[in-house]
Amino acid sequence: MQGLIKYRRTRLPVAWLSAIALSLLLGSWLLIQGQPRAAAGGALPTLHGKGAIDLSALQAPAAPQRTLIRNAAFILTMDPALGQGDLGVIKEADILLTGDTIAAVGKNLQGNGAEVIDATGKIVMPGFVDTHNHLWQSLIRGCGTDKDLNGWLGACVFPLSGFNFSEADVYAGVRLSTLDLINTGVTTTVDWSHAFTPTFTRGNIQALSDSGLRFVFAYLGSADPAVINDMRLVKRTLIDPNPRATFQVGSHPGTADIFLPNLLAMSRLAKELRVKLHVHLLENISQRNDEAFKALAQANALGPNLLGAHGIHLTDEEINILADHDVRIMHNPLSNMRLASGVIRLPALKQAGVQVGLGLDGGTNDTSDMFNNMRAALGLQRATSLQANIVPTVNEILRMATVGGAKLLDMSDQIGSLTPGKKADLIVIDPGAVNFAPNFEAIPQIVFNTQTQNVEWVFVDGRVLKRKGKLVGVNPDAIMKDAQKVADRIHQFLFP
């Protein structure tokens, strides 16, 4: 989904040019000017949100020293140097984890006292890399399901600029989303946060930290010095000390006065902090009016540190600009379908050499299901081209969802493949289920047959976050109950 601030300030789509819509937008815009984030330079909420949340109960258990996953039917290493083909497949093999690291992959490995997991008949692969998401938006699941992007934002998102989120409110939503992500085998997520207030930001990051996931926090900023100071503070104090966390700067590209000063400031800040600049790029056709590429050029932002979510309504010339500057694109097919946004030109992007990853994109993917996401990415191209062998192929989509996402984030030295020495972020899929069996061609079946409940084990940094189909170290019922209370309040606020 597009950034809230961007839409609040954008030129209005035709459908919005009514007095009511205009007053809503102006009202929202005025509200954000008075938002507590202006107080970012003042007293900040505590990191550990004392009171409402018992954080100690949510910590995942410590990593076992050694884990041997034995006798998997297939290990998709995603490293062609380790196995067959571009997926690096090894049949009937083992994988040994030591601490947070992959120690070895191959046949007949010795555990030497390791905890042994029998993976007979099962599939092991790297965890998924979700390159674009908005985790707080689980709190508005099911909202505006008959609306396009602009309609959904107007009904479900814009008005929330006036909702007073507590740290615990945001925590509940984000934590719920992390459970959904772990369930479907995501091990790294990029959470592009609206960061409405410092309080919102702290609840958001606390939930990510407690989840055990590897995460990237993309903080939507502005030219406001107080906001910029808070971004520096958040990176230094909440992100950098966490080995599983990475910081990005969020912004929106446009040449209008309401966008450009913010984009210039955020492009500068991303360079100062040596992190990526993460924007929404031409998601809806109405955004052609924003002159995104002109703005990005003016901000000196075109380059390998620029991440563009969606990239749907691109011209041939713009695709060449992306390729020439190694700008990366995050594709969110479930969201694009739900919001009637359009179909990405994936074959053209691929042919030009643009790196593309997969993302789940917040509330309008409805459920964080990476298997549905892969099927949708394949299906959209086939359905619109009438070709079954078009980009992406099954292997391409599996790579895009794992090592491709890792490369796009410049994290492939750590994650994305099961190469010894990399972090032990991986999943075990059980194909012995009514929606998957029999094993006819197991690898394409990962894309076409797998459902979230077939993900049996999830490891991040060698720590088990899902064991035998159950989430570890967390009480999902309690988190759902907390999220329900917030959702009830939001519902009442939006639809009194």
Ligand SMILES: [Zn+2]
């Ligand atoms: Zn988005």
